[in-house]
Amino acid sequence: MRKIRKKEASPEKKVHKKKKTNWILSIGAIAFVIAVAVMIVDQHVRITESRSQLAALQEQVDLQVIKNDELKDVAEAVENEDFDKYSDYIEKRARIYGFTKDGEVVFINIAGN
Numbered sequence: 858m859r860k861i862r863k864k865e866a867s868p869e870k871k872v873h874k875k876k877k878t879n880w881i882l883s884i885g886a887i888a889f890v891i892a893v894a895v896m897i898v899d900q901h902v903r904i905t906e907s908r909s910q911l912a913a914l915q916e917q918v919d920l921q922v923i924k925n926d927e928l929k930d931v932a933e934a935v936e937n938e939d940f941d942k943y944s945d946y947i948e949k950r951a952r953i954y955g956f957t958k959d960g961e962v963v964f965i966n967i968a969g970n
């Protein structure tokens with residue numbers, strides 16, 4: 858019986874195959890680096906947007922705290938029956954809700970002008 862020998866690849870084919878594998882790995886590595894860079898940039902943009910939203914919300918909170926402090930002062934004045942200090946504020950708020958002074962007549966313009 859004769860032994861069958863396997864054909865061994867020539868050195869040129871091995872080198873060509875190795876170059877092809879290195880080329881594919883290089884492209885994969887470059888694609889991975891690009892994908893990671895895009896993700897980092899995207900996250901940076903999101904963080905920047907979130908910070909600007911946070912700043913806007915913080916400004917709204919600060920304004921609301923000021924309004925709340927003013928309303929607390931008014932409420933304390935009402936409880937203590939100290940209306941002199943906040944009479945203008947109380948009058949404006951009462952007029953918004955349709956209240957009038959004693960003897961005052963309110964005219965409503967039905968023409969719309």
